[in-house]
Amino acid sequence: LAKTTQPISMDSYEGQEVNITCSHNNIATNDYITWYQQFPSQGPRFIIQGYKTKVTNEVASLFIPADRKSSTLSLPRVSLSDTAVYYCLVGRFYNQGGKLIFGQGTELSVKP
Amino acid sequence: KAGVTQTPRYLIKTRGQQVTLSCSPISGHRSVSWYQQTPGQGLQFLFEYFSETQRNKGNFPGRFSGRQFSNSRSEMNVSTLELGDSALYLCASSQGTEAFFGQGTRLTVV
Numbered sequence: 140l141a142k143t144t145q146p147i148s149m150d151s152y153e154g155q156e157v158n159i160t161c162s163h164n165n166i167a168t169n170d171y172i173t174w175y176q177q178f179p180s181q182g183p184r185f186i187i188q189g190y191k192t193k194v195t196n197e198v199a200s201l202f203i204p205a206d207r208k209s210s211t212l213s214l215p216r217v218s219l220s221d222t223a224v225y226y227c228l229v230g231r232f233y234n235q236g237g238k239l240i241f242g243q244g245t246e247l248s249v250k251p
Numbered sequence: 252k253a254g255v256t257q258t259p260r261y262l263i264k265t266r267g268q269q270v271t272l273s274c275s276p277i278s279g280h281r282s283v284s285w286y287q288q289t290p291g292q293g294l295q296f297l298f299e300y301f302s303e304t305q306r307n308k309g310n311f312p313g314r315f316s317g318r319q320f321s322n323s324r325s326e327m328n329v330s331t332l333e334l335g336d337s338a339l340y341l342c343a344s345s346q347g348t349e350a351f352f353g354q355g356t357r358l359t360v361v
Contacts, residue, residue, distance in 0.1 A: 171348050182255075182341045182352030183294075226294075231348055236307030237284035237299030239343070239350060244293075 143227045148246040157214045159245050161227030164208050172203060172210045175226045177244070183226060187212070214247075222249045253278065255344050255353035263359045269330040272356045276323050276344030282306075283325040284350070285317060288339040297340075300325055332360045 144162040151157045163172070171190055175183035187194055189201040189210070200213040214221060224244040256275040264270050276283050284299035284307075296309040300319035317327040323344075329336055337360045343350040 173349070175352075180339060180355070180357060182257075182343075182355045185349055185351055188349055237282050237301070237343070237345060237350070238296045238307050238309070239284070239286075239294075240296070241286075241294035 142240075143229055143242050145225075145227050145242065145245045147243060148248065150248050150250065151217055152250050153218055154216050157217050157221075157247060157249075159212045159214075159225055159227075159247070160209060161212070162209045163227070163229045166207050166229050167231075169231050170207075170229050171231055172201065172207075173228045173230075174199070174201065174212045175228065177224045177226065183241075186225075217247075217249045219249050219251060221247065223247060255342060255351055257340075257342055257353035257356050259356060260354065261357045261359075263361060264332050265361055266332055266334060268332050269328060270332060270358060271326055271328050272340055272342075272358070274325045274327075274342035274344075274353060276325070276342075277346075277351060280344035280346045280351075281323055282345045282350075283319055283323060284343050284345070285325070285327050286341045286343065287311070288341060288355070289337075294341070297327065329358075334360050336360050 173188040174186045177183040187199045187201045191203050194201045202211045224246050226244040258273045282301045285297040288294045299307040303319045314330045319325045339355045341355045343352045
């Protein structure tokens with residue numbers, strides 16, 4: 140299972156774009172990259188998943204370079220409610236027998 | 252489409268007791284996995300069930316056990332509770348590469 144490295148914490152202000160980069164040098168060919176958001180005392184919420192290039196949904200974009208050794212989660216125009224911990228995971232859930240490996244995550248603090 | 256449902260949301264138990272937590276996965280999802288989250292250890296994998304069979308197990312003592320029923324609902328049991336078992340217990344369901352989590356059960360052992 141590929142290990143991920145991401146910043147422990149980040150600060151931002153309302154209305155700004157936030158980019159959180161995750162390093163995963165040992166990513167395997169069949170691995171997907173998935174990001175989760177977690178608020179205190181709640182379960183992680185699936186944000187976005189991708190395999191290569193760029194993926195966009197209604198809440199975020201995920202940029203994956205050609206070598207796939209890193210990925211960047213982009214949150215456009217953050218608000219106070221985006222203050223949370225963001226986890227980057229690498230793997231193929233189904234084939235891993237359901238074992239997701241969570242790192243420390245990035246604690247994002249959005250200020251007014 | 253209903254999400255992953257965990258019951259109860261909160262639980263207080265006494266040391267030495269046992270507890271059973273329940274998880275109803277998203278309809279159609281056959282894989283259910285369980286995680287323990289504590290401030291010190293973060294999110295740690297407990298075990299995963301698929302079609303009533305445990306496919307994977309984390310590094311937890313035998314006091315932690317689980318099972319899955321034919322309708323994919325899953326339960327986890329913790330026997331002989333210790334103070335250190337106080338945590339947020341999360342379950343996730345999946346049918347492919349995406350996993351979706353429930354709100355969790357907050358267990359407090361006193």
